[in-house]
Amino acid sequence: MQKNIVFMGTPSYATTILKELLKSFNILALYTQEDKAVGRKQILTPSHTKAFLMQNFPSIPIFTPKNLKDESITRQIDSLKPDFIIVAAYGKILPKSILNLAPCINLHASLLPKYRGASPIQSAILNAEEKSGVCTMLMDEGLDTGAILQSQECDIKNKNSEEVFELLANLAANLCVDTLLNFHKLIPLPQDENQATFCKKIKKEDGLIEFNNAREIYQKFLAFFTWPGIFLENGLKILDLEFLDDKKHSMIGEILKLEKESFLLACQIGTLRIKKLQASGKKPIDARSYLNGKRLKNGDCLR
Template sequence: MKKIIFMGTPAYATCILKALLENKNFNIIALFTQPDKAVGRKQILTPSHTKAFLNNHSPNIPIFTPKSLKDEVIIKQIRDLKPDFIVVAAYGKILPKAILDIAPCVNLHASLLPKYRGASPIQSAILNGDEKSGVCTMLMEEGLDTGPILESLECNIKNKNSSEVFEILANLAAKLIISTLLNFKNLIPKKQDENLATQCTKIKKEDGMIVLYNAKAIYQKYLAFNPWPNIFLNNGLKFLELELVDENKQFNQEGEILELEKESFLLSCKQGILRIKKLQESGKKVLDGRTYLNGKRLKVGDCLY
């Protein structure tokens, strides 16, 4: 039975952790995850998804929440555990060389590397309109997502939002890590092609701001930023549910109400048409498109804002 230290934080990582716990070939000897964070208006101290899961399902497994992995005490604790593997999935911290040298460190990255190295591979693939994505296992080195690839699995992500793709890739990653660890000695690591490498950064709330210029780009942003940070106009009006109706038609004015429907309406962009199904003004409740227009006394030909 292989001894594994697991490092991960969000629900994506929990899916992988669960698969390892259920496999009799592996023994999870410790979880490393991000420290508890203050969440919501009341700033309630909340554990990470992996920590909450482990506390409920395997409370005897030790959990570590270090602020830094460079601490010599932490490095010694990891070394003393004598892991056969360190498995990393969306942990949120860089592993220093001192830890990388303790045991093979296998990272599960939610893209087909070398595309989308960094913090937002799923959102970036959706934003760029990719129809295919996937997950890789890779041997970690000091660079960010630069290590050699061990195995990968591919899937279709066309017209899927971020939440849906996260779930698909989490389930793929759960299968992939079992394969990689069981076959580790027989796998030949494949060096990444640096000429094909792309980077992606952490998503910020302001990334959800849109202008009604290109309907196709707005639609991809809507998919990528669901459930957070959503997409919104500069007046704070959120578009919570929409469809792409046309991506080519040109208009002189963006934001014009083109047609009223039973619970939605068609809206012009400089290029393309969107069907707006659900909206939300800042601090107010979610409304269907038609109800929102009725409340604002807006009609066909009017500008939304």
């Protein structure tokens, strides 16, 4: 008998999971974040999951409630009679009234109990983790504290956040299907609270860097690849770079060597190859062309 699913999710990560569920299950409805004003023109734009469903499955109802604590939302979901409620990067906390309606399963993009919270992928990359993964978790009233149903590990070394999001979304999609098909055989495993770590929501100012530690800058570059990127106090964005070594330098920000389209840069600890830059209000250009435009040479400081 086909299982009936209420799906809750917002970004492309959730869409990847939703696409896979649509192949095997009956999706009763989508709950997602409200349309948001995007860009300079502040154009009202639907979430990734909403846009996907409207284009490909227009008959599936879509709801964008402001507050899940509203009793009418609980009654609405209850009237759908879901077998499961699947949550993937929805962006809202489910109240107990909804948690009690059906088994609520969250697809969390970390190997819980590590990296509970809003930015598990970016946080794992920032900390130079070589391994990460996804979990299916029975939701409770806590923040990512529920019992683990299944998990799958993968290698994330030297991958940027965009690559890791795609990798984990595909893992989560397949894992979710497997969890649903085998739900009654699975034994939920409580999380070890002693191993729990937490991560905060990423802010734009987190992308601000100084040339102190090359390895840390490289991890920030990977973690914030999609947004907010990395940039200097003057607004200069570093769009592409490579980590070279952990060598100590006396002059921070010194241009060490000019290359055809790039240059080597000294940090207090470590060396970077800077490949592409974008000055505030300008188009992206290769790093060597930027230096030429600023008339900077070996021994000068990047500015």
